[in-house]
Amino acid sequence: MGKSQKKRQMRRHNPVRVPDSHLPHGLAAASQSSSKTNEILPILQKMESADGAERKWACVAVSNIIQNDPATRRLLQGRNAVGALITRLSDSEEEVWVEAMGALRNLCIDGGYDICAEMYNKNILTPLKAFVPKISSTLSQMLENPQSAPENAKKIVYELAENVITVLWCLSETSNKALNAINDVQLIPFLMSFLAAKDILPLSTVTAAAQCLYVLTDDNFPATKEVRTEGDGKEKEKDNKAVSLSVLAAGILRNIAPIPPPSVASTVDIDRDVVLPLLQPVISSISLQEVSGSVQELLQRQASEPAMEKLSIKGPQSDHKTDIERQLDALESRLRTVQLSLEILTGVCATLPDPETDTVPDEEGAEDEDEDVEADDGATADDKDDVAMEEDEPSSPKTASPSFLSKLVLPLMALIQPTALSFPPLSAPSPHPPTTSAMSAVHIAALECLNNIFLSLTISPPEHVADDVQSGISVWNSIWTALQLVGTQTGTGQERRQEFWDMAAGVLWGIGNVWKGAIEPQQEQAQVLMQLCDSTSDERLRVKCIGTLECLAQFPTAAEQNKNIALYLIGLLPSSGPSRVGTEPMIQAASALIDIYSDETLPYDVNFRQGNFVSALSSSVDGVKKAVKAIDRRKEGGQDLRKRGDLVRENLVEFIKYRKSLKL
Incomplete structure (x- = not known):
């Protein structure tokens, strides 16, 4: 198991709120599933009207009818609403293109990658590029002479700026092609000007600029280089938008670290002195149960209140939300801030603690075994720290105090416990999908932090951590409590539930390695791990399950569970044919059996002798050799897997010779 790393194609801080990949595709399906089919044509017709008021109304109407309604959005998309709105960005009337920009921004947020890709392909960047200098010039004039523009004009400019920035942010997440095109726009000075004027501009606009800057500086050298030359800043405020802004500032600082001299920030340990002190209170201050x-x-109150009045063509309003909807949005926003904090902390946890200089608090754990652990990118355990450092380029000095980690584990354990809204079954869809999407994302991000904490500790676990068995058992039980609440329902629409199990398996492996031989295996838990290993097609998840079972099997006095686990692992080895679980899990199983029975003095070793396991292992040697030789070194991670496979095969042969020589 490896440390969780950020990968652009798998990001989760995209503003997309409600995944809709489970919905059927096509205009016919969208028409059947949308309750607003009859409203679409009049809206699109009015968007081409000669009357500017009607064009403006049509743009606002698009924003209204897509809210939490992916079927209607898809129907609009199929009718080329995106192209029509992009055309309106060049409208002769200012209010029309302002509202069109707002509608496109909402489509980005609700539609995700597909609709962003469509916008990019329909050349939305051309009008956006034209907006950037106009907004910059107008804002400069307004800031130099605040009395020069009325409040309603300022509000329009601020909203336009926020919408343009948000669309650019979304587009930058769409593809490397789109990101490179946005790099060419040279947005960094534009975005940083909003941070510089944070005390004057609306906080929501400044936060959008910070979010866009955070995304652009994440593993994107052109933007990172430009920020380093422009300078940087950090914000600390009180409300959630301000907290979000400060979190984004911390993320940007991590992205561009180390800060080059002569900046005074070049002497600061960003992780220790900035990121951890700022983000730890953020993740500790929220109760997911209270939010749920x-x-x-709020939903119960909403159901009892009369519905909103329908849009009037005479009075379209950009802010068409009720007070309850605003409160729901605020709660979702708070969850997203916590999610973002956790994603940043995942990188921090990948580099802490420094095992050569630090001791670690009792609450922590990790995972072990150089030959048994693989990093996410195929590197062996010997290489995984170097890989993590390279991928997170470049990290701040690893001088973390143990108090930092002790403050992280307990709040992280609280954040993995699901609520009633976290993982709704297919039979009862979520009453509020945005909350469900944000809540489940928080759970997964918290597990990723725990995964990296335990893995970091495994590299060189302090003795006092391993000796504190009660802490290990407490953390172990907390993970299983969460898993029981999450449940095992699979299928379309249950991807987050499956992702939770995947990540939790890695955390269990880490805990098992730190307290190896100290956590008594429970039959039900071992059976669940076996069933998960058998049911998944993901070889890395199988490796995690096998690694966790290996740790459980080494509880000295649990002879019966040791036997059950050993028999299961032996069944994963090749005998007359290839392994039924794949090469990498098979290698893990062989290595696990060697580790479990490496000490013949342990009480459970009776199972090895009575079960004649040495014979079963001997019959698997040729199959292991054949499977290892068949590993394609040209594939990603293939060369490292081949090396590890050769090592395990050699160890297996020597282990069999050793056991036979004992003549027990």
Whole structure:
């Protein structure tokens, strides 16, 4: 198991709120599933009207009818609403292209990657490029002479700026092609000017600029280089938008670290002195159960209140949300801030602690075994720290105090416990999909942090951590409590549930390695791990399950569970044919059996002798050799897997010779 790393194609801080990949495709399907089919044509017709008021109304109407309604959005998309709105960005009337920009921004947020790709392909960057200098010039004039423009004009400019920036942010997440095109726009000075004027501009606009800057500086050298030359800043405020802004500032600082001299920031340990002190209170200050309860209460109130009045062509409003909807949005926004904090902390946890200089608090754990652990990119355990450092380029000095990690583990354990809104079954869809999407994302991000904490500790676990068995058992039980609440429902629409199990398996492996031989295996838990290994097609998840079972099997006095686990692992080895679980899990199983029975003095070793396991292992040697030789070194990670496979095969042969020589 390896440390969780950021990968652009798998990001989760994209503003997309509600995944809709499970919905059927095509205009016919969208028409059947949308309740607003009859409203689409009049809206599109009015968008081409000669009357500017009607064009403006049509743009606002698009924003209204797509809210939490992916079927209607897809129907609009199929009718080329995106192209029509992009055309309106060049409208002769200012209010029309302002509202069109807002509608496109909402489509980006609700539609995700597909709709962003469509916008990029339909050349939305051309009008956006034209907006950037116009907004910059107008804002400069307004800031130099605040009395020069009325408040309503300022509001329009601020909203336009926020919408343009948000669309650019979304587009930058769409593809490397789109990101490179946005790099050419040279947005960094434009975005940083908003941060510089943070005390004057609306916080939501400044936060959008910070979010866009955070995304652009993440593993994107052109933007990172430009920020380093422009300078940087950090914000600390009180409300959630301000907290979000400060979190984004911390993320940007991590992205561009180390800060080059002569900046005074070049002497600062960004992780220790900035990121951890700032983000730890953010993840500790929220109760997911309270948020879930508040959302459900608001939904009950909403259901009892009369519906909003329909749009009037005479009075379209950009802010068409009720007070309850704003409260729901605020709760979702708070969850997203916590999610973002966790994603940043995942990188921090990948580099802490420094095992050569630090001791670690009792609450932590990790995972072990150089030959048994693989990093996410195919590197062996010997290489995984170097890989993590390279991928997170470049890290701040690893001088973390143990107090930092002790403050992280308990709040992280609280954040993995699901609520009633976290993982709704297919039979009862979420009453508020945005909350469900954000809540489940928080759970996964918290597990990723735990995964990296335990893996970091495994590299060189301090003795006092391994000796504190009660802490290990407590953390172990907390993970299983969460898994029981999440459940095992699979299928379309249950991807987050499956992702939770995948990540939790890695955390369990880490805990098992730190407290190896100290956590008594429970039959039900071992059986669940075996079933998960058998049911998944993901070889890396199988490796995690096998690694966790290996740790459980080494509880000295649990002879019966040791036997059950050993028999299962032996069944994964090749005998007359290839392994039924794939080459990498098979290698892990062979290595696990060697590790479990490497000490013949342990009480459970009776199972090895009575079960004649040495014979079963001997019959698998040729199959292991054949499978290892068949590994394609040209594939990603293939060369490292081949080396590890050769090592395990050699160890297996020597282990069999050793066991036979004992003549027990």
